[in-house]
Amino acid sequence: MNIKEKYEAAKQEYAKFGIDVDKVLEELQKVKVSVHCWQGDDVTGFEVSQNQLSGGIQATGNYPGRARNPEELRADLDKALSLIPGKHKINLHAIYAETNGKAVERDEIKPEHFENWVNWAKERGLGLDFNPTIFSHPKASDGLTLSHPNKEIRDFWIRHAIASRKIGEYFGKELGQTCLTNLWIPDGYKDIPSDRLGPRKRLKDSLDQIFAEKVDTKYNLDAVESKVFGIGAESYTVGSSEFYINYAAKNGILSLLDTGHYHPTEVVSDKISSMLLFSEKVALHVSRPVRWDSDHVVIFDDELKEIAKEIVRNDALDRVIIGLDFFDASINRIAAWVIGTRNMLKALLSAMLIPHDQLIKLQEEGNFTERLALMEELKTYPLGDIWNYYCEINNVPVKEDWIKDVKEYEKTILENRK
Incomplete structure (x- = not known):
């Protein structure tokens, strides 16, 4: 799958908790x-x-x-x-x-x-x-x-x-x-x-x-x-x-x-x-x-x-x-x-990308078992696929690709500074 396809799949994972990922990215942009x-x-x-x-x-x-x-x-x-x-x-x-x-x-x-x-x-x-x-x-x-x-x-x-x-x-x-x-x-x-x-x-x-x-x-x-x-x-x-x-x-x-x-x-x-x-x-x-x-x-x-x-x-x-x-x-x-x-x-x-309202409700109810379990499971949800798409739509390098740009700048610009 390409970056957009992975993003669309990840959106569905977070949608289970009522999270609108498109709106999340609009807010992050601000x-x-x-x-x-x-x-x-x-x-x-x-x-x-x-x-x-x-x-x-x-x-x-x-x-x-x-x-x-x-x-x-x-x-x-x-x-x-x-x-x-x-x-x-x-x-x-x-x-x-x-x-x-x-x-x-x-x-x-x-x-x-x-x-x-x-x-x-x-x-x-x-x-x-x-x-x-x-x-x-x-x-x-x-x-x-x-x-x-x-x-x-x-x-x-x-x-x-x-x-x-x-x-x-x-x-x-x-x-x-x-x-x-x-x-x-x-x-x-x-x-x-x-x-x-x-x-x-x-x-x-x-x-x-x-x-x-x-x-x-x-x-x-x-x-x-x-x-x-x-x-x-x-x-x-x-x-x-x-x-x-x-x-x-x-x-x-x-x-x-x-x-x-x-x-x-x-x-x-x-x-x-x-x-x-x-x-x-x-x-x-x-x-x-x-x-x-x-x-x-x-x-x-x-x-x-x-x-x-x-x-x-x-x-x-x-x-x-x-x-x-x-x-x-x-x-x-x-x-x-x-x-x-x-x-x-x-x-x-x-x-x-965390369902805070749900976690707060579990805490108020004293349901610490489910709260802890959910908090831990969320750690492996596909945050990276959302982040990669956010970088792409902002026209900046995805993942570690930016390192190449820095290396090139170092070679052409920084190394010439004495």
């Missing part, structure tokens, strides 16, 4: 995943004065072909997007500004420094998301930024964050797609602190000043991102989960959940339903922690599937903003984008 640009250049950015990567962030490996300038990074993104079904967004950090060779401090960045990104996105029908880059800078060299005891340093980062929000608003206006501007800081201490409250008071005051600057929520949504610990901040993180969830709830902004920013025994999938009860929208950074926040490429594993199930079964595809956040310099960087993004979409498709 999903926009925010693909992070920093996988393509190992979080280096394009600042005139290159700063050493810091803030507990490491991109390990030296695979050839890292993007060295904006043109190469956009070309690499174009290649990756050509192998991913659907129409998505690109997530930028402030260090990806283009300043025409002029040194521009981060608290002075303006929309004009991202005009090339906007024009590129506009030509392709893409949206853009944004992040202030509050790390890898001399004013973050001691691991403290918005909670720093030095007011001058705090004020610098406050100005940078405000400038970043205005850039996010600019993205939304120009592209007709609301930008998510997400704030994360590395602040914390390596050893047990003698004062936990003081830094958090300073962080709260800094955030209050940042968000006092009004931007139009039609064009820009704000999020804050917590972390449990980091390299150099193993004992105490100022912006903890409790801090940011409370701050976001009180101030009407979004709380962003990064899958690597919790204790290894915690899972983000379990947090989504609680967040949806009290927040109109929830933002995600989907990564893959291996024992810690190591930002491995997203694979089609149990936690990714559980995250997708929580989004789908709670009818929250339009309420959960899905972004990716990983950076692996040990493998082909374009392949990393393709693997991670295709897996995110595949997990959503898998969740959309």
Whole structure:
């Protein structure tokens, strides 16, 4: 059987549970995943004065072909997007500004420094998301930024964050797609602190000043991102989960959940339903922690599937903003984008092909035997035949065929980068 014939046969399998697979694919087509640009250049950015990567962030490996300038990074993104079904967004950090060779401090960045990104996105029908880059800078060299005891340093980062929000608003206006501007800081201490409250008071005051600057929520949504610990901040993180969830709830902004920013025994999938009860929208950074926040490429594993199930079964595809956040310099960087993004979409498709109402009914009835049996049998239903057809109708390679495209691009383009 060809791909279409296998798809038609698979549809009948899911139809037994009342699932209209054609409608499922129509809904999946609407999903926009925010693909992070920093996988393509190992979080280096394009600042005139290159700063050493810091803030507990490491991109390990030296695979050839890292993007060295904006043109190469956009070309690499174009290649990756050509192998991913659907129409998505690109997530930028402030260090990806283009300043025409002029040194521009981060608290002075303006929309004009991202005009090339906007024009590129506009030509392709893409949206853009944004992040202030509050790390890898001399004013973050001691691991403290918005909670720093030095007011001058705090004020610098406050100005940078405000400038970043205005850039996010600019993205939304120009592209007709609301930008998510997400704030994360590395602040914390390596050893047990003698004062936990003081830094958090300073962080709260800094955030209050940042968000006092009004931007139009039609064009820009704000999020804050917590972390449990980091390299150099193993004992105490100022912006903890409790801090940011409370701050976001009180101030009407979004709380962003990064899958690597919790204790290894915690899972983000379990947090989504609680967040949806009290927040109109929830933002995600989907990564893959291996024992810690190591930002491995997203694979089609149990936690990714559980995250997708929580989004789908709670009818929250339009309420959960899905972004990716990983950076692996040990493998082909374009392949990393393709693997991670295709897996995110595949997990959503898998969740959309589950008869959630039936499984919920069995749980409510206490019929755990049938529920478990059905959940296990569904694991071997023909998801792959549905996915292959979805790729085909989106004119992207089916199965592993995309690897040939990446190999050819590596041979003709990446290997020539020295």
